[in-house]
Amino acid sequence: MSGIWGKNLQVSIFGESHGVAIGITIDGIPPGLEIDMDRVLFEMARRAPGQNELTTSRKEKDLPELLSGFLDGKTTGAPLTAIIRNSNTRSTDYSLLKNVMRPGHADFSSRVRYKGHNDHRGSGHFSGRITAPLVFAGAICKQWLEQKGVTIGAHIQSIGSVEDEKFVDQRQVSLEQVENLKHQQLPLFKENKTEEMRKVILEAKDDGDSVGGVVETFVLGVPAGYGNPFFDSVESTLAHLVFSVPAIKGIEFGTGFDITKMRGSEANDEYYYDEDGQVKTRSNNNGGIVGGITHGMPIVFRAAVKPPASITKKQQTINVDEGKAAELSVEGRHDPCIVPRVLPVLEAVTALALMDLMIGVAADE
Amino acid sequence: MSGIWGKNLQVSIFGESHGVAIGITIDGIPPGLEIDMDRVLFEMARRAPGQNELTTSRKEKDLPELLSGFLDGKTTGAPLTAIIRNSNTRSTDYSLLKNVMRPGHADFSSRVRYKGHNDHRGSGHFSGRITAPLVFAGAICKQWLEQKGVTIGAHIQSIGSVEDEKFVDQRQVSLEQVENLKHQQLPLFKENKTEEMRKVILEAKDDGDSVGGVVETFVLGVPAGYGNPFFDSVESTLAHLVFSVPAIKGIEFGTGFDITKMRGSEANDEYYYDEDGQVKTRSNNNGGIVGGITHGMPIVFRAAVKPPASITKKQQTINVDEGKAAELSVEGRHDPCIVPRVLPVLEAVTALALMDLMIGVAADE
Amino acid sequence: MSGIWGKNLQVSIFGESHGVAIGITIDGIPPGLEIDMDRVLFEMARRAPGQNELTTSRKEKDLPELLSGFLDGKTTGAPLTAIIRNSNTRSTDYSLLKNVMRPGHADFSSRVRYKGHNDHRGSGHFSGRITAPLVFAGAICKQWLEQKGVTIGAHIQSIGSVEDEKFVDQRQVSLEQVENLKHQQLPLFKENKTEEMRKVILEAKDDGDSVGGVVETFVLGVPAGYGNPFFDSVESTLAHLVFSVPAIKGIEFGTGFDITKMRGSEANDEYYYDEDGQVKTRSNNNGGIVGGITHGMPIVFRAAVKPPASITKKQQTINVDEGKAAELSVEGRHDPCIVPRVLPVLEAVTALALMDLMIGVAADE
């Protein structure tokens, strides 16, 4: 296991879905940071299950209890730890799954990795539930970033084959719009796509199946000059954390894979001075990052979220106890589509990555 | 800067394109590993410029000089350092570029990051040349991996819009074919695509322009059970290193972004026991990794390589010294397409990542 | 703050004396390790306050609550987190101390470091209480080490000027004696020194003052070949952790500072083969470590523990709020001598350091 991440800002995550509690320690937050806990809870509620018919009917309050590092509404500079007790756990749902390996899930690979000692109940440490502490930590980082003028937003780029329009430019979205996205059930630039997407999700749900999608995350207000090549480019740092989030199978920055079909003359983002003398680029094919370092334009990336592996539809698999083939229908309360709940998680890890990078550069002064 | 990477196997990279030398230190190689230096040099030659009309006409011998950690054909267990002297440098080519920012290149972002003190000649530390030591290190890791039965291969998935077929399965390629790929000018499964791709590259070259493409890398023979979630999943570890490679703008594992258009019942890779009692999956949409841990199928990922930024075609940009708009045509000997030379680099970082992960799991025993 | 330590085994510590809880996350424990919780609690009881007249009369149960990483009596391989709630806290005792800086304590330096935002109540994160989670973690590592035949012991080398005899050799102590030391109020090789030491402590207590001492820690059964020079020698790894323990001001290995008065011919530990063909040394001036690597003899080191800074005796200091001189008598329930309670802490950090090193070498195989 490697539950610790970070250089200048470090987090240490822990917990299993059906254990006593999950939680996170954040080490390296500057002392004296005022934290608005209501906004932290709002971010956590965005990720929580049981919100509507599009997600699992499991209900978890996900109320974090702060154990340390926080006094009189401010960080103390000591490690800040929060835990979330596990309550609404029905372990019996999972007893069957100890030996029958769910296709697409960590059951088999983690069993080999941990020699059968891992807590398999509710996927244990591999449950999506472990992202709740990440959202908690990210919500704190967001408040630090906002003081520096940095805002993080995200929208659903696609569910199955239904697409929203892509983020292009800072000029395209106001901070108010970014905030509004967070209040939508399905955060979209083109809200008229909502019904079509709902339909795709609910049809899969009715079929005992699931669907995936793409999330686009963008960051406004990051100044030029952040990133630590050779090995800790902005892309490396973000991708490292994004691929920690369960179910992510791809990431692309700026124009991403499509840039490979452009010629250099088209792909290169030409510089100009805007009316305020600020350096800007006319296009943003590089997603705000060149040479692994920000150049002042918005950071943009898209992440591919696979369809949830736990489905009631019957699948072929193996029973490792009996050493033979088995058939499986995963009962229980599962998400037909995890995409809307992944948004706040991706925003959170983006906040962690950026705060780590921005503290890091300060260190060089 | 953060020129150090790794947990169990660490590398420390250094050097600038027009400085005295570039190099790398590898820390943590087990003592007593025999190294076939000819095969190391073969890998480095694959990356070297000046090979044919498809790449830059700059010629660099890229001969590594081993300074430490190597005695009588074997590693000693002490840090292994190799350097490559810079020789064929024409610094005058680059004097103009100190103040005129090349679109798509690190000129502007690195200038802000390093307050104008970075070595701008030939892109300095941001030159693709810095990948030569990576290939050196990766070639050593490959020899360690081969002893464990692990083989890494790569082919060009696409140049511009011309596509090769995708890697599907271990059954599709023999080790001989994997080796053959390394000897092709344009490594492809479908060699009949060669001419079409050559044409795309040479047309861009004639236009003073450049083209990008996609590289697909695959790993055969990795046993189930490697990877260190939560934060050091196989995907996180690979993506971190892959995004260190200049010009990479996207990565996807297995079916990648297309998995978002599948339903769970289709995306989930069903398990079965093969005739030898080995656990296999019928499809490999997850690219050999679930829950961040290998499950015994080949690892597969594709990386998006953008078209080289340095083109002779005229572009609009800025002169930061004069603080006003400028026009730029980048003279010199540049690659019209970097994709073929990126292959050995991606194989190399894959080797580094896997060796780090495999040593890491051994540590838990 | 840097509350995270370790390479192969990592710990993340958190908590403040008068906050909600203190705790620790251990990352990297091999899965399937059986843990005898009674023995963990025994170690924690050794460190707990309120045991007898020689220590503070504060009583803390220090009962750890395991939140994760532990199932059916075994580790799961996921991060193992335990917390200890703070209960017997009298914050009012400390209100005065916010502005009046205790000489010898972290009040002033931490106030500057954390810009006045640190939790000053009961010394906050700088309280000796934070060592309770360390003892918890060390007790687990000890059980892993015992499976490898490694035993850690400690005794009081001196209190004030009263000295016990020094550890010389594995032949000197049986495992039973090592265990017995843990049950003594003042663990000594020469138990007849007990009364004299008690007297030194109680006299200081009666005077509203405090005394220090030296703890000698030894490790039996470590095979030759552990340690990771250049930078992670056994001495570096141990010293790093030992100096994390509050009140430690010096450490010496083997003969330590006295070796500087020997000639090489005397200091060098001569090798010989014992009757079983094992390599041994006739003396152990190097404390079991040469070149930063164990050579098969017991590891021995002594750590200097300063007298507790909090005393009722009147001292001159400053009031930083008023910006002027102040007089201070620290009221409350303080230890007149911390040495006996430091023993299990030093054993614990020794266990952490050795387990990290031993896992690390396994990684090289």
Next chain:
Amino acid sequence: MSGIWGKNLQVSIFGESHGVAIGITIDGIPPGLEIDMDRVLFEMARRAPGQNELTTSRKEKDLPELLSGFLDGKTTGAPLTAIIRNSNTRSTDYSLLKNVMRPGHADFSSRVRYKGHNDHRGSGHFSGRITAPLVFAGAICKQWLEQKGVTIGAHIQSIGSVEDEKFVDQRQVSLEQVENLKHQQLPLFKENKTEEMRKVILEAKDDGDSVGGVVETFVLGVPAGYGNPFFDSVESTLAHLVFSVPAIKGIEFGTGFDITKMRGSEANDEYYYDEDGQVKTRSNNNGGIVGGITHGMPIVFRAAVKPPASITKKQQTINVDEGKAAELSVEGRHDPCIVPRVLPVLEAVTALALMDLMIGVAADE
């Protein structure tokens, strides 16, 4: 091996005594730092062998070649690497030592650790020669520190039983005196002790033996508020690096082991405001550090340097090839006393540790 150290400033060291070259990469130096190379060479000359009759007669020029990270007299912000070629090597001197284990040296422990593959010639990676790159790196850090008003000095506290007076206070030494110490053959506060110390060394030399001593290092001008508890206290950070230096067996801060014989009322350093309103302490028993954080007084520590292990005097040992007892007289040009040459090394690692800590705190702002 673990040849990499640091958090905010990282170094990666490499090389073996009789290999091609030794060297170091420094990662994280702020860009634009002007370096006076003459002063770097002066520091390296202080450590170099062959200076006078008190040290080995081997002569090494130890001229560093800068490979990267340095342009026009300034750091570029990219990793700075320097190498020193090995020239004056007489490998034949060492052929015997492959199987006959020198008592007190790393021969046996490193042979076990690296399974016999380590380069044993001239002690290989375990040679004191590897400290030359450390002095190079430290000399650069010193120039950064001086810009912040921080000065590092050292003197010989003792050789055998002959003692210099101890450092007490900033008021005791002027910056000129600190500089003068660097020019003495035996740097002492009380220069009248020089002859006595010379005699102790030369007598040992005549006997084919060696002597040890204690080095006292002090740091002037470090402001209050540096250090990263819980795990990266100033003491932990310094001790970690100091114990990387070959031959060091003990370290103590401030009054060190003697503080254990004081009562708290005596040991506590009482605060006062000086005439400029600066916070000072009347004594400095804590060596400038409380709670692991600087409090504005000079940092002081003493390190125990053991007598060199290589002596011509006959010793009993083992021949591991033959598996039996052997007698050994180490021929060659060895130092009878390493203490004077260790001074610049300890100053160098102190500079590295402090720069890492000071950059780290800047990161929190």
